[in-house]
Amino acid sequence: MYVDEIAQHMDILVPTDGSEPAEAALDHAFERFAADDITALYVMDPVEGATAWGPATGEDWLGSAEKRAESVLEDAVERGEEMGVEIETDSVVGRPSRAIIDYAEEHDLDQIVIGSHGRDGITRVLLGSVAETVIRRSPVPVTVVRPR
């Protein structure tokens, strides 16, 4: 009944913001999906760069966001190398949950592996807001990983 839908190979998206849960998600993907294609995605969030005077604007914000993206994604690549897994990386500008879902749709990915919380996650909530929204709206299965 389901056999036709079964694919042997998966394209997997792991959003990362450099947080501990995101690192756990990367490790999980490296450990369990080493033979598949893994893309680490960093979302540059303009709202995060906003100040009390208004949203982030101009090249100052973009420049520093790009630097941060580069360093987080470099860490992800190194983490993969340590486990013998080669990955792709990408970064986009947008609100995190929306950007993650759009990316998965546009690139026809098969699965999202995401950390339970992000960098700004308040640990007393059980699930971070980005993870929760991604779970609710994702067109593909979402694996939620907690730091061990």
Add this chain to the structure above:
Amino acid sequence: MYDDILLAADGSEDSQAATEHALTLASGTGATVHAISVVETRTAYDNAIVDPDEVRENLRSDAREALAAVERAAEEAGIDCETTIEEGPPPERLLEAIARTGADVVVLGATGRSAFKRLVLGSTTERLLSEAPVPVVVVSD
């Protein structure tokens, strides 16, 4: 890949999508899919008007059907599959099943049989997301 995959099967559309995903994960890896269907012993129908034994029997029969569908699909795909029916609160039974089967991942639907689609996650899914000792895969239809 995974060795032991725990699949929560309740026959809902999301749970059918979860079955597909569990079989995809197991496909060609030699992994075993442990499918479990939990019959809730206390339900909204638990009142004096409806005979509780009858309700329970109906729910057990739904659970058997859900598991039979998983078994058929697994057999077609050549995947090892074990099925269990449990009774009680679903989150507790699923958490116990993780320990019992040594599952390294749990696959379940985003919403159960009765939840409003997409507005909220099922309560079982929420409990598992916060309490499961292994990663949880949430699948929507």
